[in-house]
Amino acid sequence: MPGFWPALGFTLVYLSFFLFLPLAALALRPWEAGLDHVWGVISHPRTVAALKLSFGAAFVAACINAVFGTIVAWVLVRYEFPGRRLLDAFVDLPFALPTAVAGISLAAIYAPNGIIGSLFAPFDIQIAFTPFGVMIALIFVGFPFVVRSIQPVLEDLEVEVEEAAATLGATRLRTILTVVAPAITPALIAGFSLAFARAVGEYGSVIFIAGNLPNVSEIAPLLIVIRLEEFDYAGAAAVGLVMLMVSLLILLVLNVVQTRVASRGRA
Amino acid sequence: MAASRANPARRDPPWIAGGLIGIALLYLAVVLLLPLFTVFFEALRRGVEPFLEGIAEPDAIAAMQLTLLVAAIAVPLNAVFGIAAAWAVTKFEFWGKSALITLIDLPFSISPVISGLVYVLLYGAHGWFGPALDALGIKVIFTVTGIVLATTLVTLPFVARELTPLMQSQGSDEEAAAATLGAGPWRTFFLVTLPNIKWALMYGVLLCTARAMGEFGAVAVVSGHIRGKTATMPLHVEILYNEYSFVAAFAVASLLALFALVTLAVKTFLEAQFADELAAQRTR
Numbered sequence: 306m307p308g309f310w311p312a313l314g315f316t317l318v319y320l321s322f323f324l325f326l327p328l329a330a331l332a333l334r335p336w337e338a339g340l341d342h343v344w345g346v347i348s349h350p351r352t353v354a355a356l357k358l359s360f361g362a363a364f365v366a367a368c369i370n371a372v373f374g375t376i377v378a379w380v381l382v383r384y385e386f387p388g389r390r391l392l393d394a395f396v397d398l399p400f401a402l403p404t405a406v407a408g409i410s411l412a413a414i415y416a417p418n419g420i421i422g423s424l425f426a427p428f429d430i431q432i433a434f435t436p437f438g439v440m441i442a443l444i445f446v447g448f449p450f451v452v453r454s455i456q457p458v459l460e461d462l463e464v465e466v467e468e469a470a471a472t473l474g475a476t477r478l479r480t481i482l483t484v485v486a487p488a489i490t491p492a493l494i495a496g497f498s499l500a501f502a503r504a505v506g507e508y509g510s511v512i513f514i515a516g517n518l519p520n521v522s523e524i525a526p527l528l529i530v531i532r533l534e535e536f537d538y539a540g541a542a543a544v545g546l547v548m549l550m551v552s553l554l555i556l557l558v559l560n561v562v563q564t565r566v567a568s569r570g571r572a
Numbered sequence: 573m574a575a576s577r578a579n580p581a582r583r584d585p586p587w588i589a590g591g592l593i594g595i596a597l598l599y600l601a602v603v604l605l606l607p608l609f610t611v612f613f614e615a616l617r618r619g620v621e622p623f624l625e626g627i628a629e630p631d632a633i634a635a636m637q638l639t640l641l642v643a644a645i646a647v648p649l650n651a652v653f654g655i656a657a658a659w660a661v662t663k664f665e666f667w668g669k670s671a672l673i674t675l676i677d678l679p680f681s682i683s684p685v686i687s688g689l690v691y692v693l694l695y696g697a698h699g700w701f702g703p704a705l706d707a708l709g710i711k712v713i714f715t716v717t718g719i720v721l722a723t724t725l726v727t728l729p730f731v732a733r734e735l736t737p738l739m740q741s742q743g744s745d746e747e748a749a750a751a752t753l754g755a756g757p758w759r760t761f762f763l764v765t766l767p768n769i770k771w772a773l774m775y776g777v778l779l780c781t782a783r784a785m786g787e788f789g790a791v792a793v794v795s796g797h798i799r800g801k802t803a804t805m806p807l808h809v810e811i812l813y814n815e816y817s818f819v820a821a822f823a824v825a826s827l828l829a830l831f832a833l834v835t836l837a838v839k840t841f842l843e844a845q846f847a848d849e850l851a852a853q854r855t856r
Contacts (some may be wrong), residue, residue, distance in 0.1 A: 306664065307578070308659060308761075312656045312660040315652075316660050316672070322677065330693040334700075384592070390680065396604070397839065398832065399833035400591060401788070404806075405825070409611075409809065410608075410611045411607055413610055421602075506684060506685065507683075508685050508789035515749050520812075525683075527685075529687060538696070538698050538699075549682060553681065
């Protein structure tokens with residue numbers, strides 16, 4: 306087979322330029338200003354609050370999408386109803402719709418005078434311009450991941466397994482808990498991980514609805530932008546590096562859990 | 573499929589089935605359809621004329637041209653990269669292959685803002701190479717070059733990840749046969765490999781283009797937001813929104829939303845028509 310060295314060579318040169326070199330800068334530049342500066346930036350209450358918000362809101366949003374994503378996947382695979390195919394296609398909307406477009410639209414909907422915001426305004430509940438708003442945006446961007454991870458597994462699940470369970474006298478609930486749930490759990494974890502990873506770093510859809518109040522509704526990516534605007538390259542890189550390391554660590558753990566669950570399901 | 577849906581062992585009580593369908597429909601309507609509807613509603617709120625003014629003003633046109641230009645550079649780059657990378661990892665065995673596949677997917681786990689930040693760290697005024705390039709008269713940050721770099725990094729995995737599983741499953745028998753019959757490497761590629769992967773390639777290019785045209789975070793960091801010069805369509809939306817020109821902001825946003833709908837339609841069509849040739853790549 307021809308072309309090994311040209312293909313691999315081009316791949317590596319391309320990755321070096323667009324990925325390795327940039328990541329090297331991210332890994333090395335924080336330390337230029339000294340360890341004290343890095344620690345000062347990372348341990349600053351404003352940074353800690355921003356990181357907590359980004360990871361916390363991403364986690365809650367991914368949990369909500371895990372629950373409703375499973376229901377949507379189930380409904381799309383198992384039931385027949387008018388408009389099913391159209392809705393199936395719309396699930397991918399958050400992949401196709403630019404984040405800034407989603408951002409200004411969500412801000413308009415959940416603002417105190419917006420269509421949903423005005424329902425809550427009389428009760429003194431504000432959604433937009435609070436951490437709640439951040440979560441709403443992250444639910445939107447992470448929505449397709451869980452559905453798209455579970456759907457193929459549900460489609461491939463053989464009827465015979467459920468038939469056998471039913472024949473053996475298992476109730477429908479018991480069949481679902483003992484036969485269907487274990488089969489889709491690894492895919493659920495995979496979808497959760499993707500939704501979480503996407504939400505942690507999300508910027509465009511969040512900044513319009515968040516209000517961006519320091520220590521309250523300011524996400525970590527926005528803090529990076531602010532540090533850059535102050536020309537604090539080392540500080541910006543430090544926040545970026547922490548974000549990337551923590552999210553890769555969480556993804557690694559979720560990956561291990563997913564592999565464990567998958568192998569137990571097979572045994 | 574229809575048969576398995578109707579299987580009695582899978583029949584849920586009607587109130588459960590109805591309830592779940594209701595929950596799913598409500599969730600989809602609130603989370604997905606309402607934001608989409610709102611974009612068009614807000615854009616046309618004051619009628620057609622302000623809408624047309626919003627999309628016809630010179631800065632908006634400049635933003636559209638810039639967005640198309642950036643996509644026209646970043647997408648072909650990543651398409652060629654995707655083909656080369658998929659070729660290398662599917663036709664050959666080598667040390668570190670699985671690590672390479674993981675690395676190609678890495679940009680999906682990197683925040684868009686970080687994808688912009690890294691280029692500022694390299695080519696900004698205080699970047700590693702910024703001052704040296706500046707002395708040569710080359711500016712990267714706050715120019716179109718920086719926007720292209722950041723967009724390319726964000727969209728890097730799209731084509732490679734569509735092609736890799738497909739080419740893996742196709743193997744290399746057909747290419748080997750062509751080589752035996754005396755076809756050169758390029759002839760083999762264009763007459764054997766390319767026809768086999770064309771729909772998956774198109775699918776990857778479609779997703780890559782959608783993301784390249786809509787990218788915001790990475791581009792926001794490197795662009796400098798110079799109206800009419802370095803503002804792509806999403807950045808132009810932000811500028812208008814921050815100026816409280818809501819109708820104009822939503823007008824430009826509605827064009828992007830329209831493009832997203834076209835993307836979804838083409839994507840659904842490709843999935844329905846060429847399911848086998850896409851190697852069941854349903855997960856994004």
